Amino acid sequence: MNWKFWLSAGEPRPRYVLLVAIGVVVMMALTWPIWSPGGRGMAAFAAVAATIISHVSAKMIMRR
Numbered sequence: 001m002n003w004k005f006w007l008s009a010g011e012p013r014p015r016y017v018l019l020v021a022i023g024v025v026v027m028m029a030l031t032w033p034i035w036s037p038g039g040r041g042m043a044a045f046a047a048v049a050a051t052i053i054s055h056v057s058a059k060m061i062m063r064r
Contacts, residue, residue, distance in 0.1 A: 010062045019061060023054025 012015030027050035028035075035046040 004060060006056070011058055016058055016062060019058035020051070023057055024050045027053060046053045 024047070028046065031046050031050070035042040035044075
């Protein structure tokens with residue numbers, strides 16, 4: 001497994017940033033009923049998880 005590929009930002013960077021930003025917004029909107037009643041800690045956890053999932057999906061989209 002190529003760890004450098006998964007841990008670095010995608011190229012070209014503007015496309016990668018756009019994909020990650022859209023992914024985070026969509027994931028946070030979809031999981032709002034879960035993290036909203038959970039408070040700040042649950043919201044922070046959901047944001048970190050959404051960022052990681054969006055990063056992986058953006059890398060997979062850009063790999064094609």
